[in-house]
Amino acid sequence: MLLIIFSRSVVWFFTSFFVVSSVYAVSESESDQEREKTNFEFGLGYGLLDEKSLVNIDFKINMPINDYLLTQVLLNSNYLITGSESDSVAQSELSSNWFIHNEYGRLGLGVGLNELEPMEESLDTEREVLGQFIGELFLGDFAFTTNYISNKVTFSNLTSSRVGMSYYVDKDQRISVYREKYSENKIGWRLETYFQPIKYRQIGSVGIIVRTGDEYDYIGVSLQYYFDNAVSLKERERLYH
Numbered sequence: 659m660l661l662i663i664f665s666r667s668v669v670w671f672f673t674s675f676f677v678v679s680s681v682y683a684v685s686e687s688e689s690d691q692e693r694e695k696t697n698f699e700f701g702l703g704y705g706l707l708d709e710k711s712l713v714n715i716d717f718k719i720n721m722p723i724n725d726y727l728l729t730q731v732l733l734n735s736n737y738l739i740t741g742s743e744s745d746s747v748a749q750s751e752l753s754s755n756w757f758i759h760n761e762y763g764r765l766g767l768g769v770g771l772n773e774l775e776p777m778e779e780s781l782d783t784e785r786e787v788l789g790q791f792i793g794e795l796f797l798g799d800f801a802f803t804t805n806y807i808s809n810k811v812t813f814s815n816l817t818s819s820r821v822g823m824s825y826y827v828d829k830d831q832r833i834s835v836y837r838e839k840y841s842e843n844k845i846g847w848r849l850e851t852y853f854q855p856i857k858y859r860q861i862g863s864v865g866i867i868v869r870t871g872d873e874y875d876y877i878g879v880s881l882q883y884y885f886d887n888a889v890s891l892k893e894r895e896r897l898y899h
Contacts, residue, residue, distance in 0.1 A: 696719070696720065696721050696722070696886070697718075697719070697720040697884065697885070697886045697894075697897075697898045698718070698719050698720075698884075698885040698886065699716070699717070699718040699719075699720075699882055699883065699884055699885070699898075700716070700717060700882070700883045700885070701714065701715070701716035701717075701718070701734075701815075701816075701880060701881065701882045701883075702714070702715060702716075702880070702881050703715075703716075703815050703865075703867075703878055703879065703880040703881070704878055704879060705867065705876055705877055705878015705879065706876065706877055706878065707738065707813070707874070707875070707876045708873075708874065708875055708876075710738060710739065710740045710741075711738070711739040711740075712736065712737070712738050712739075712813055712876070712878065713736070713737040713739065714734065714735070714736050714737075714813070714814065714815050714878075714880070715734070715735045715736075715737075716732075716733070716734040716735075716814075716815075716816055717732070717733045717734075718730065718731070718732050718733075718816075719731045719732075720897075720898040722897075726758055726759060726760060727756070727757070727758055728756070728757040728758075728759060728897075728898070729754070729755070729756050729757075730754070730755040730756070730757070730766075730768075730898075731753075731754055731755075732751070732752070732753050732754075732755060732768075732770075732816070732817075733750070733751070733752050733753075734750070734751050734814045734815075734816050734817065735748065735749070735750045736748070736749045736750075736812075736813035736814055737749075738813055743776075743777040743778045743779075744776075744778050745776075746776070746777040746778075747774055747775065747776050747777065748774075748775045748777065749772070749773065749774050749775075749811075749812070749813050749814070750772070750773045750775075751770060751771070751772050751773075751788065751809070751812070751814060751817060752770050752771050753768045753769065753770025753771075753788065753790065753817075754768060754769060754770060755767070755768035755790070755792070756768070757792070759896075759897070761796065762795065762796055763793070763794050763795040763796050764792070764793070764794050764896075765791075765792070765793050766790075766791070766792035766793070767789075767790070767791060767792075768789065768790040768791075768792070769787070769788070769789050769790075770787070770788050770790075771785065771786075771787060771788065772785070772786050772787075772788045772809040772812075773785050774811065786808075786809060786810070788807060788808050788809045789807075789808045790805070790806060790807040790808065790817065791804075791805070791806045792805050793805070794896075796896060799825055799826045799892075800823060800824065800825055800826075801823065801824040801826075801895075801896070802822075802823050802824075803820065803821065803822055803823065803824065803834075803836070804820075804821045805817075805818065805819055805820050805821075806819045807819050810841065810842045811841045811842065812840070812841075815865075815867055815878070815880055818838050818839065818840065818848075819838065819839040820836040820837060820838035820839065820848065821836065821837050822834060822835050822836030822837060822838075822848070823835065826891075826892045829890040829891065829892045829893070830853065830854040830855070830856060830860070830890055830891045830892070831851070831852070831853045831854070831891065832851065832852045832891060832892070832895070833849075833850075833851045834848075834849070834850050834851070835847070835848070835849050836848040836849075836850075838869065840869065840871055840874045841874070844871060844872065844873060844874065845871065846869055846870050846871025846872070846874055847869070847870050847871070848867065848868070848869045849867075849868045849869075850865055850866065850867040850868070851865065851866055852864070852865040852880075852882075852891060853865075853891075854890070854891035854894075860884075860888040860889060860890065860891070861883065861884050861888070862881065862882060862883045862884065863881075863882045863884075863891060864879070864880070864881055864882075865879065865880040865881075865882070866878075866879055866880075867879075867880060
């Protein structure tokens with residue numbers, strides 16, 4: 659069952675990729691420099707949510723249209739594995755997001771589909787249309803974030819409703835703290851740090867994430883791989899993240 663759900667998520671993503679790529683191909687005549695900015699990311703995460711295994715698989719394509727406008731296709735698939743089909747679930751979010759940005763910050767809007775599928779085949783799958791807003795303000799080595807997403811429950815490390823701030827210790831290391839809504843009307847704290855090693859040509863990063871709330875405790879590791887040129891973590895996140 660898990661393999662079937664994951665395969666479906668991959669099909670969803672690559673279908674979206676080819677649709678968006680066809681639209682983007684209209685600008686093929688533009689400079690090579692503009693095309694090189696296209697960024698493709700793959701993420702894999704594992705952690706313990708209240709002592710239950712949570713696996714995160716993420717795919718993201720960021721496509722700049724010009725210096726101030728960016729479009730993004732995002733698929734994240736999350737698998738809560740409890741050892742019992744009765745309360746194990748798979749969640750998939752597929753969304754299209756659009757941003758305006760400059761050196762001082764960015765604003766974004768997105769729309770997509772959220773699917774929550776129990777591993778127990780007798781239980782119904784829940785689907786909902788989701789909307790989201792993303793806002794960030796950049797002040798030197800600090801970034802101030804406010805995100806909103808309309809889904810009731812999310813197990814994703816990428817998408818959630820949260821407010822907080824980040825500090826870049828250097829160009830390839832970030833520490834962040836957020837006040838986060840992890841499910842409907844339930845709020846907790848989130849602390850995370852990401853590091854992108856220069857040694858490996860800045861093609862990947864490692865993150866440690868800790869979340870805590872009245873009914874929600876999580877600790878996990880996230881790995882990101884970037885299919886693009888070497889860019890510092892600070893620049894990458896402010897352009898694409």
